[in-house]
Amino acid sequence: MFDPIEKLKEFIRHPSVSADPSFNAGMKSALEFTTGLLDSIGFKVEVIKTDLHPIVLATRGDNPAWPHVIIYGHYDVQPADPLNLWKSPAFEPEVRGNRLYGRGAADNKGPLMTHISAVARLLERRPDLPLRITFMIEGEEEMGSPSFPKFLEVYSERLKEADFVFLSDTGLPSADQVVITCGLRGLVLCDVVVTGAKSDLHSGLHGGVLRNPIQAVAELCASLHTPDGRVAIDGFYDDVMPVEEWEREQIRKLGADTEEYRNFLGIRAFHTPPGFTPFEATRVLPTLEFNGIGGGYQGEGTKTVIPSKAFVKISCRLVANQKPAKIRELLYGAIHARMPKDVTYEIIDQHEGTPYVVVPPDRANTPKDQSPVLASAFRAADTAIAEVFGKPPLYLREGGSVPIIADIKRVTGLDSVMMGLFLPEDNLHAPNESFNLDVMEKGMRASEKIIESLAAK
Amino acid sequence: MFDPIEKLKEFIRHPSVSADPSFNAGMKSALEFTTGLLDSIGFKVEVIKTDLHPIVLATRGDNPAWPHVIIYGHYDVQPADPLNLWKSPAFEPEVRGNRLYGRGAADNKGPLMTHISAVARLLERRPDLPLRITFMIEGEEEMGSPSFPKFLEVYSERLKEADFVFLSDTGLPSADQVVITCGLRGLVLCDVVVTGAKSDLHSGLHGGVLRNPIQAVAELCASLHTPDGRVAIDGFYDDVMPVEEWEREQIRKLGADTEEYRNFLGIRAFHTPPGFTPFEATRVLPTLEFNGIGGGYQGEGTKTVIPSKAFVKISCRLVANQKPAKIRELLYGAIHARMPKDVTYEIIDQHEGTPYVVVPPDRANTPKDQSPVLASAFRAADTAIAEVFGKPPLYLREGGSVPIIADIKRVTGLDSVMMGLFLPEDNLHAPNESFNLDVMEKGMRASEKIIESLAAK
16 A cells, blocks of 8 residues: 655655755665656656756556646755754654655655655556556756756657646645646846946046946836836837736635735835736736846945946846747847947846746637647646635746746647645745645645546546 | 155155054054154154054244144055065065155155155254244054044144145156145945845745835936936035136146046046036046945846845045035935835945145135135245246146045144145055155255245245
């Protein structure tokens, strides 16, 4: 008999910190644990080498006529330091109350084990289930998945045979309210470095004859938003997918309190573009933010210098259907047009990511060519989650970015059904990470129902 | 017979680095050298204790009816590191060509020795000269003269008996063109620290709902200048002393080349308020500069954060007759009026300094109540410098700030005649500092003539 909690404890005991080479043995043993587990429940397992940590591809069911679901997860975890803040050691899992504590409990070993357990139970009950299942489990997620895009390219023909990707690596707002994440924002990032004089100048001897590069950067930054908080670049919003009333309705159902959110952030007032609540703005609107600015003297007291250089780090969050290349072009065009002519400057490209959206079936803006298997997965999720958790899931786009989801879509054409399973209090990436075992049990039951529903009739 | 160059070498051998306690012995021996030297040429010497390094007050001539000149200088020097960049050791003076190398050679031991030698020669020739002379020599100039204001307060009654202060602690543009500095800019400094959310935020999860403090700082900074380079604060220019045609004429005579200056700075174009050349702007106009800016992530690559805080360091250079307190009030008023209401902020006072101006006699804007001794000193300087250097001096205000000059004026009412003696190539505050011995010799002859001319008839 498959014991999910014991298996999860065993998984957590392998200290698989992908970013720290001193944990290579833990990475290796976590990989072996994963492959052994999948083998034990009847999967054909392949270990795919990458430049760093291997990717596991494990399949069952070989009839090409059957529906095919890919379940994504990752076996690597965040570093556990500062270790002294953990009540029980990070890699010695401990159950306290209805929670299992340990690094990776919620991100992502617990949610991944939820699906593996669901599949194990299901196949125990129906060994001949007419469904192809592929586990795709990587070991570099906490490093930004550097090997994953290349893997997708190489394996795209095989992956394209599937109908959609199912995963749990997002959150839910409370233990009885599951969220299915239907969109993620994209990114375009760059640095702008402005140079005035060729070296720092004495502000007494030379002050008053040249434009200070801090001023040039400030003028640029101040020009990029309208007073009401929109991005002041022509064409920036042209491709933005309109928000539908059903989406606003889902956000309202979330029941988040504006005043509570304002207090949580600790701000005097929101500064949200007109026509959108804060909860809508982060999900359905693009942004232009300044992530860092620097120049001149930053220490205590004073140094009366006119710095030679100043810089700003800019990032745009994009929403469906904005294209990173087009936004980059518009942004750079604005910088070129607005930068004062008496300074020199350089724009340094940083990375970018495509926004992602998947619209559930039966909505005003559902694509007409949506895969029937994907549609039935959404419908099954709606029913199963309502049955198990007592409430149907909410379908929400999120403000963050998970580049692999957009990469999977770009390379293989596959959409993802993201069923959130970790709670705000699970302490992801922090000491005393834990996973709610009630959520795990309900998640297993929901996952089992959803996966079973996909099988050929 | 008094040998100025040998005395200067001896002076330099005392390593009097005021800012570094490990040089306290050098400070002490430089002080003893100074008092011994002044004693040897007939001065009554007092050593005035301060919290740090003593001030020397040395006087000759006790007839209160005689004119009275104070000669200012300092016996402390800058640190000499990096030592490995010196061709000959910093505290082992060496003559190469017409230059004497060593830390302090130009700042300020050489120029101070120039005046001591002039006085020694003069008194050798005319032991009964009807003139009161006071040397006022401090040991904390390179630390910002922290003890000097208190000293001025305590000794103000005695110092007020003098007619003016004579000093050489400013520069001249070339060995044949002496500049008498007639004005120095003042200062008002502050930091502005803006806070948005109470901690750094993930720009995906929260981007789009609040004003980024970097944006608030940028908007403030961008609002503080007009497009043509003036300070955009009502009343900022109200008290600015108008520039007279004679001043523009003096600046033109300097013969500085705009294109050469542009290349020296390495800028694409000047950004000078309309109606002023760059050489005028730094001398006769006030400024508002950004000395430093910071906030958020400043490292390599990217970190998609909305910082909790951002700050800017602002300094205004003031010209005669602007008042620091009034400018601070106007600046803070502008910050209060323009800061967006959805962020919190703090203004941190930094130091300030009063601008200084002394107008030579016979100019359109010479004060009607100018001291006759000061006026005759200016006239004597004009004649003596023309005779010795071959050209009359230029009378220029400078863009920098020397707070003690304004402090002397404020506390004692005394003006200063600042005869520049160091050249741009003298490497002040840098390795291989040196003093041009031709300038020293000419400076001595000019100083002797000027001081002699002050004597009662």
